[in-house]
Amino acid sequence: MKRRDLLKAGAPLLLAPWLPGCGSSTSGSSGGPAPGANNIARGLHVSWTGDPHESRAITWFTDGLAAPEGVVEFGQGRFDKTSRATASQAYDSEVLTHRAQLTGYDPEKPLQYRVRHGADSLSATYTLKPMPRGAFRFAHFGDHGRSEFSRLVRDGILQRGVDFVMIAGDLSYANGDQPVWDDWFNQVEHLSASVPVMCAPGNHEEQDGVGAAYKTRFSHPGNGRYYSYDLNNVQFVISTGGAFTSDGTLLAELLWLETTLAQAAARRARGEIDFIAFVQHFTIWTDEEGRSPNNPTLVLLEENILLRYGVDLLLVGHDHEYQRSHAMAFGQPRETGYVQVCGGGGGVGIRTFSGQSAWSAAQHLRYSFIEYAVEGRSIKAQTWAVDTADNQAATGLTKIDEFELAARSGQARNEAVHPIRDAGTLLAENRANWRYVEAHTRLRNAEHMKQTIWHLHA
Structure with missing residues (x-):
């Protein structure tokens, strides 16, 4: 019918x-990196919770439940701003979800960011286009x-x-x-x-x-x-x-x-x-x-x-x-x-x-x-x-x-x-x-x- x-x-x-x-679905390898050691930021994804032009939400994960505080370093030409992340446990997992909000940048220019956990854990640098x-x-x-x-x-x-x-x-x-x-x-x-x-x-x-x-x-x-x-x-x-x-x-x-x-x-x-x-x-x-x-x-x-x-x-x-x-x-x-x-x-x-x-x-x-x-x-x-x-x-x-x-x-x-x-x-x-x-x-x-x-x- x-x-x-x-x-x-x-x-x-x-x-x-x-x-x-x-x-x-059927199972298959992701093509991405396997989950890393504790404190290594992985699964980074960008969204927004506020104005799509003037703010960005950066969300990522670390393995284990005791990672140092996560910090996003960001800027336009140099990393002159930081945003401290909040952390919470992902559902039914020994995994922490970290969230940080990026604001106060020029929305008409590209924005660079990277994620740091402690002195020895730094992610790759990513560039976000202006909306x-x-x-x-x-x-x-x-x-x-x-x-x-x-x-x-x-x-x-x-x-x-x-x-x-x-x-x-x-x-x-x-x-x-x-x-x-x-x-x-x-x-x-x-x-x-x-x-x-x-x-x-x-x-x-x-x-x-x-x-x-x-x-x-x-x-x-x-x-x-x-x-x-x-x-x-x-x-x-x-x-x-x-x-x-x-x-x-x-x-x-x-x-x-x-x-x-x-x-x-x-x-x-x-x-x-x-x-x-x-x-x-x-x-x-x-x-x-x-x-x-x-x-x-x-x-x-x-x-x-x-x-x-x-x-x-x-x-x-x-x-x-x-x-x-x-x-x-x-x-x-x-x-x-x-x-x-x-x-x-x-x-x-x-x-x-x-x-x-x-x-x-x-x-x-x-x-x-x-x-x-x-x-x-x-x-x-x-x-x-x-x-x-x-x-x-x-x-x-x-x-x-x-x-x-x-x-x-x-x-x-x-x-x-x-x-x-x-x-x-x-x-x-x-x-x-x-x-x-x-x-x-x-x-x-x-x-x-x-x-x-x-x-x-x-």
């Missing part, structure tokens, strides 16, 4: 769940893992020289095996130490202490699970998509989404931003075989929120392929709808399609990533494959899709401005039974665990 069979707008959410899950004030570029993919193709995606993004990276969930595929997280961070350090990486959690992150490994190893804005940030004329809104439902925060997150997107739509109508980009791991609609429909109770409730406030771009992973939609709503093309881009070919595996729906504009069974160029009132995207048509490693990048998204008209912007709804109104207007929404989402996540076990033993 297809999820498009459930496309009636406003349809009741009292639907039985068909819940295929997200697959697992552009106007046009900028970023990359998006999901479902990464530690395969040969995972490393090709990493290297391809480095080759393209983007300003930052957005990973749409399912990062390491540790699935409870915590050393896999260290291996994954060592692999991505080739990219993440010099290019900011922001993430949304996926269902495989739930399997490490209901996201505890994810929460204790990354530095993100807000509560670190769901958050929002502005970058020039785009507001990015990042959701768990219900990945951590068993922690009891799903309704609070949906109310946060209602408020955040309502405020974003009002800001867009005032001309403060041009685009709203929504990021989560799970697809809303898909043609991947065996995947659809997936948790329709949450899907239809969530989609009503996205459409009410005119989300422009929906960036997802979860389905192990590349698929892009036309502007769409409830499984049908609609000019004022959102464009969904599934970048699930990040490296862990490739699945199959069962066909191509009317909403689908392009689909490829390729390991790939998407590069977005935001230029004024336009977003131009190119999708780069890192493999050949038969999923063999390629010697370079191949463009397999491109599209352009124009900013909404003034009328369309104004039509997306609505009052913020409270929980009762939100559920009543969508005829949603909250008990079913939460139960179906938990069942979906449980089915993902079954899928993981099946793939690991297949």
Whole structure:
């Protein structure tokens, strides 16, 4: 049965769940250094928790639980500034996570930094580009893992020289095996130490202490699970998509989404931003075989929120392929709808399609990533494959899709401005039974665990 069979707008959410899950990775060497001795900084990754132009968060790890205080030395031309790190234990590991904030530098110039632990432990020096004030570029993919193709995606993004990276969930595929997280961070350090990486959690992150490994190893804005940030004329809104439902925060997150997107739509109508980009791991609609429909109770409730406030771009992973939609709503093309881009070919595996729906504009069974160029009132995207048509490693990048998204008209912007709804109104207007929404989402996540076990033993 297809999820498009459930496309009636406003349809009741009292639907039985068909819940295929997200697959697992196969093990592979990271290509990065093995975890080092105590006090050696490793797995460096850059993000931000504040202004993307004027601050950077540097996060890294040391083995053992007794490392000397970590210090980031940074500057522009010379290392004349320092930032002392805070340390906390990574989930279920004899590993410390260190975090430091870099501020007070000239945001228009490149920034150099290095990490020191004591007198004899000094990392390599890395250079961070300034974040552009106007046009900028970023990359998006999901479902990464530690395969040969995972490393090709990493290297391809480095080759393209983007300003930052957005990973749409399912990062390491540790699935409870915590050393896999260290291996994954060592692999991505080739990219993440010099290019900011922001993430949304996926269902495989739930399997490490209901996201505890994810929460204790990354530095993100807000509560670190769901958050929002502005970058020039785009507001990015990042959701768990219900990945951590068993922690009891799903309704609070949906109310946060209602408020955040309502405020974003009002800001867009005032001309403060041009685009709203929504990021989560799970697809809303898909043609991947065996995947659809997936948790329709949450899907239809969530989609009503996205459409009410005119989300422009929906960036997802979860389905192990590349698929892009036309502007769409409830499984049908609609000019004022959102464009969904599934970048699930990040490296862990490739699945199959069962066909191509009317909403689908392009689909490829390729390991790939998407590069977005935001230029004024336009977003131009190119999708780069890192493999050949038969999923063999390629010697370079191949463009397999491109599209352009124009900013909404003034009328369309104004039509997306609505009052913020409270929980009762939100559920009543969508005829949603909250008990079913939460139960179906938990069942979906449980089915993902079954899928993981099946793939690991297949």
